[in-house]
Amino acid sequence: MELKSVGKIIESGLCAFCGACITVCPKEAVTIDSDEPTFDSEKCIECKLCTLVCPVINRGVEEIPTLASYTGRTLLEEVAKVAQDGGVVTTLLIQALNEGMIEAAIVCHLSDKEPLRPEPLVALTKQDLIASAGSKYVSCPSLSSLREIVDKYKSVAVVGVPCQVKAIQFMRKRAPRYAKHIKLVIGLFCTESYPYTKFCDMLRSKMDVDPSSVVRSEIKHGKFSVKLSSGEIHSIRIKETKEYARKSCLYCGDFAAESADLSVGSIGSEEGWSTIIVRSQEAKDLVEKAIASGLLEVKELSEDSKSFVLKFVSMKKKRLAKELPL
Ligand SMILES: Cc1cc2nc3c(=O)[nH]c(=O)nc-3n(C[C@H](O)[C@H](O)[C@H](O)COP(=O)(O)OP(=O)(O)OC[C@H]3O[C@@H](n4cnc5c(N)ncnc54)[C@H](O)[C@@H]3O)c2cc1C
Ligand code: SF4
Ligand code: SF4
Ligand code: SF4
Numbered sequence: 001m002e003l004k005s006v007g008k009i010i011e012s013g014l015c016a017f018c019g020a021c022i023t024v025c026p027k028e029a030v031t032i033d034s035d036e037p038t039f040d041s042e043k044c045i046e047c048k049l050c051t052l053v054c055p056v057i058n059r060g061v062e063e064i065p066t067l068a069s070y071t072g073r074t075l076l077e078e079v080a081k082v083a084q085d086g087g088v089v090t091t092l093l094i095q096a097l098n099e100g101m102i103e104a105a106i107v108c109h110l111s112d113k114e115p116l117r118p119e120p121l122v123a124l125t126k127q128d129l130i131a132s133a134g135s136k137y138v139s140c141p142s143l144s145s146l147r148e149i150v151d152k153y154k155s156v157a158v159v160g161v162p163c164q165v166k167a168i169q170f171m172r173k174r175a176p177r178y179a180k181h182i183k184l185v186i187g188l189f190c191t192e193s194y195p196y197t198k199f200c201d202m203l204r205s206k207m208d209v210d211p212s213s214v215v216r217s218e219i220k221h222g223k224f225s226v227k228l229s230s231g232e233i234h235s236i237r238i239k240e241t242k243e244y245a246r247k248s249c250l251y252c253g254d255f256a257a258e259s260a261d262l263s264v265g266s267i268g269s270e271e272g273w274s275t276i277i278v279r280s281q282e283a284k285d286l287v288e289k290a291i292a293s294g295l296l297e298v299k300e301l302s303e304d305s306k307s308f309v310l311k312f313v314s315m316k317k318k319r320l321a322k323e324l325p326l
Helices: 005-011 020-024 049-053 088-098 126-131 142-149 162-174 196-207 238-244 247-251 281-292 303-321
Strands: 068-074 104-110 118-123 156-160 182-188 214-220 223-228 233-237 262-265 274-278 296-300
Touching (some): 020 142, 068 281, 088 126, 088 182, 088 274, 104 142, 118 142, 162 182, 196 238, 233 238, 247 303, 262 281
Parallel strands (some): 104 156
Antiparallel strands (some): 068 296, 214 223
16 A cells, blocks of 8 residues: 555545554654544655554454453442443553553543543543543544653553554554553444544534533444433434444444453443453453452353344454445
């Protein structure tokens, strides 16, 4: 693929806004913008690093075998109140901070400048983690934060959707300076995300909702729902949201963040619980320590739930057959 590919990906509206190219570019030719990065061809020296780590350009999915799978939920009340599902992600990050496995975690919180605008956050405390719990369905360029922390911390965790987990895998091989301090990667199950502008358009035009009144968003049982500060709930069928989704998602074949140390999602679990797929021994130890510390409870994932998750995995893999329209 040609050198200017990241520029081309952005120009074609195919960028997943993972943030990896922003971190690895040695010339700051790719910078963060509202719904995708901005590419400055004048600054570009055509070193190809961005092309090598971009998860849209490098489309394959490398699977790591599963070590264990559970359904779990937090035992911390302050996490359960704000988490998306079982609060597993936030609880495991708290455990990782408590035991010194990590010094910081890259997560995603809501901006205080614009309603529902997600921003990457380098969380250093339990309070930071709790404040950034919950799913933001607007894409958040979290990997752009790896640049600012590269010389600050020796051990970090990153939470990301599958395209971001994939970019980390490429960074480990092709731009290791920015990935060498990553000790834990937590992936989120994902079928699609939305650019900020389109997400707000969808709320206003399809759902008659003012973005500033939304206190929680949820995708469950084939519906996208928002809860408003008044307590009202507005829902539409997930099918109706497709036209607002990121174009990159139409070509993305990874549902379960197949190369993360562990992945977490809602499908396969009861309300208030999360499905957990563990792939590394370090992640398995972390889960066991969180249980032993009284922060988390888990049960083995049933065979039915495993098959249900696998159905989504194979449904999404079909998207890989589609050629990128470049
Ligand atoms: C865009 C998106 C699509 C999803 N689609 C599905 C799906 O189709 N099926 C399914 O089963 N699950 C899906 N999930 C995962 C699900 O919504 C929950 O995030 C997951 O079950 C973990 O719940 P929890 O209570 O353990 O997490 P919490 O304890 O609430 O923690 C969530 C963590 O994710 C981080 N985060 C939130 N939004 C983002 C983001 N956009 N980018 C990076 N990090 C983020 C938060 O900062 C926090 O650290 C999706 C999540 C996202 C963000
Ligand atoms: S090719 Fe190199 S210099 Fe150009 S945008 Fe990509 S990383 Fe930056
Ligand atoms: S998908 Fe990620 S690496 Fe590729 S162009 Fe977009 S932000 Fe850059
Ligand atoms: S569907 Fe794929 S490209 Fe879209 S946000 Fe999810 S992981 Fe990223």
